[in-house]
Amino acid sequence: MHIPDGFISPQTYLPAYAVAAGLWAYAARRVKRDLDADTLPFLAAYTALSFVLMMVALPLPGGGTAHAAGIGLLAVSFGGWMGFLAISLVLAMQALLFGDGGITALPINALAMGFTGSFAALAAWKLFGRLNENVALFLAGWISIALPSVLVALVLGIQPLIAQSAQGAPLFFPFGLEITLPAIVLPHLLVGIAEGGLTVLGYRYFARLRAKLAT
Amino acid sequence: MNRDRAALLLYLIAVLAATLIHDPVWLAAGLGLALLASGRAAAGILRRALLAVLAFNLAISLSYAVMAWLQDFSPWQTLIRLNLRVLLLTVLSFLFIARANLFRALDFSQGLTYVLGLAYSQALIFRRAHEDFRLALDSRSLRRPRLIDRYRASAAATAWFIEKSLHAATQSAQALRSRGFFND
Amino acid sequence: MTDIRYRPIGADAPAVLQLTDVQHRYGSSVGNAAGNPAEVLRDINLTLRAGEKSVLLGCNGSGKSTLLKILNGLIAPTAGRVSYQNEEITPARLKEPGLHRRFRGEVALLFQNPDAMLFNPTVFDEIAFGPRQLELPDIEARVRHWAELVGVDTHLRRPPFGLSGGEKQKVCLAALLALEPKVLLLDEPSAALDPRSTGWLIDFLADLPVTTLTSTHNLGLAPELGSRALVLGEDHRLIYDGPIQALLGDMDKLAAANLVHTHRHRHGDIEHRHTHVHDWQ
Numbered sequence: 001m002h003i004p005d006g007f008i009s010p011q012t013y014l015p016a017y018a019v020a021a022g023l024w025a026y027a028a029r030r031v032k033r034d035l036d037a038d039t040l041p042f043l044a045a046y047t048a049l050s051f052v053l054m055m056v057a058l059p060l061p062g063g064g065t066a067h068a069a070g071i072g073l074l075a076v077s078f079g080g081w082m083g084f085l086a087i088s089l090v091l092a093m094q095a096l097l098f099g100d101g102g103i104t105a106l107p108i109n110a111l112a113m114g115f116t117g118s119f120a121a122l123a124a125w126k127l128f129g130r131l132n133e134n135v136a137l138f139l140a141g142w143i144s145i146a147l148p149s150v151l152v153a154l155v156l157g158i159q160p161l162i163a164q165s166a167q168g169a170p171l172f173f174p175f176g177l178e179i180t181l182p183a184i185v186l187p188h189l190l191v192g193i194a195e196g197g198l199t200v201l202g203y204r205y206f207a208r209l210r211a212k213l214a215t
Numbered sequence: 216m217n218r219d220r221a222a223l224l225l226y227l228i229a230v231l232a233a234t235l236i237h238d239p240v241w242l243a244a245g246l247g248l249a250l251l252a253s254g255r256a257a258a259g260i261l262r263r264a265l266l267a268v269l270a271f272n273l274a275i276s277l278s279y280a281v282m283a284w285l286q287d288f289s290p291w292q293t294l295i296r297l298n299l300r301v302l303l304l305t306v307l308s309f310l311f312i313a314r315a316n317l318f319r320a321l322d323f324s325q326g327l328t329y330v331l332g333l334a335y336s337q338a339l340i341f342r343r344a345h346e347d348f349r350l351a352l353d354s355r356s357l358r359r360p361r362l363i364d365r366y367r368a369s370a371a372a373t374a375w376f377i378e379k380s381l382h383a384a385t386q387s388a389q390a391l392r393s394r395g396f397f398n399d
Numbered sequence: 400m401t402d403i404r405y406r407p408i409g410a411d412a413p414a415v416l417q418l419t420d421v422q423h424r425y426g427s428s429v430g431n432a433a434g435n436p437a438e439v440l441r442d443i444n445l446t447l448r449a450g451e452k453s454v455l456l457g458c459n460g461s462g463k464s465t466l467l468k469i470l471n472g473l474i475a476p477t478a479g480r481v482s483y484q485n486e487e488i489t490p491a492r493l494k495e496p497g498l499h500r501r502f503r504g505e506v507a508l509l510f511q512n513p514d515a516m517l518f519n520p521t522v523f524d525e526i527a528f529g530p531r532q533l534e535l536p537d538i539e540a541r542v543r544h545w546a547e548l549v550g551v552d553t554h555l556r557r558p559p560f561g562l563s564g565g566e567k568q569k570v571c572l573a574a575l576l577a578l579e580p581k582v583l584l585l586d587e588p589s590a591a592l593d594p595r596s597t598g599w600l601i602d603f604l605a606d607l608p609v610t611t612l613t614s615t616h617n618l619g620l621a622p623e624l625g626s627r628a629l630v631l632g633e634d635h636r637l638i639y640d641g642p643i644q645a646l647l648g649d650m651d652k653l654a655a656a657n658l659v660h661t662h663r664h665r666h667g668d669i670e671h672r673h674t675h676v677h678d679w680q
Contacts, residue, residue, distance in 0.1 A: 041333065044387065
């Protein structure tokens, strides 16, 4: 879901920045209210955490490997607003410090992965948590990948419609929804399964660690 | 305004311009200008930018060329524009990273520089630790590890990183208080 | 300090691991604004012989960990040759299942951070991980044997994450030894240990019938870990390779490697400064 710069039109990324900026401001207030004086250190730590979770290998059956995102795990462990802010900061860090991923794709990814991914995961966790913790964790991980991939596919797929040259040629991402939806969403439904598995295992290991620290 | 903040502003304006201009000639001119501004680092920046966008752009360009061939239209104008734009934007980003100090560019907000600085240094430490987790599994594996082992290894690393970040957060919160640094 | 446990190994003992003209630098990332790749190792030539107990000394950042990872075939050096029992080890050659299995089974590395090595649900599974891959018989008995030897046999059913730092390291050690390796590389094994565990580790390694190379930045500990010293200088070159006792008398070498320090101190009424070392360094 890492979109380089140059595939998203300004008609898309400028409004996306406006929406994201509003949500960032609100999220900052929410997180500050919950954590009081400790907001900044915790935000920094979870940003670094989110950064490294995106490097963790997500084993796929058959020997392949994808990269984890850790969105579900972050949201379930530390809340949706914190997850949204941390993921947004990671995207900024990657774009402006590591040269990885684009500054114009940043608000799209922040809204898709950070905002939608976090809150969808949280909703799955709350909805199914009473039924079975493992199922809820798995679904939180799965939907935190699946739903953002649909959004990214939609945003990319509408580019040829909203940014065309006088001759009707695409100016930015050149493929329509009929290609982006299957090409982006289908693989992510699979990657989501692997992410779901990692969310269950990662949360369980962490719970054990925490139990040890408590004694 | 300090030099780094001016550089950030200039970079953002250049990015906006590069997405508002659609004539390949102007995009190429912009690329030339950006490389000229890179001075002696130009070759290195161009090489790294090419490497960074190669896989994604090659996949997109080839698929588009095939689609054009099947539907019998000329893809060249679109492909040249698209690839020039992506390359220009990537070169601009790398030039900004090489020349400007992001932390100084953002020092108007004490909170933001604090969070970014702390997150960045922690991220570098985590990146090294992550490499060790990966190598340790390699080192202990006499054959291709089973799927369940790979899951367990990733999950153990994940849990370790969560624990370390909680610990780091608590430590830096205490350090903040002892230094009398309050949120803005 | 008498050196009775560690007899020097003659030059006629077979070479096990060998580095020839090894250089290593880490690639420059975009984030590295200077764009200069960092030099980590320069002109490294060394031969580890069967049965030898060696110590790798160097200050923090001198490249000890990288050197051990290169010897373990985990990192391919930018230039130079790594060989094991006179066979060249390259990433491509390590893909051959036969060599991979033999090399990984016979050369083991204890990471500085034991957490990096632990991922199994119980201590038992952790120690059994190697023998199971080798499809060895009597897994249960083997695991018990090694667990008892390092003293973690009461923890076999517990998850490794719940253990203390020292216990974790013992579990890692047992997990590696369960493969019955020929060479054991240890990266700063004493860094996380309390004095009692450090004493235990020294005795344990001395009695271990395998070739060992142990890295440390603790000069006081070095003669207890081996008879041969390899010193990485701050310029990332091997600046000493020889008997440890001779090294300990060479203050210039030690100062060059940043292994000793100078500060003021008092003897009665006289305050003076000279180069020396503390055990806590």
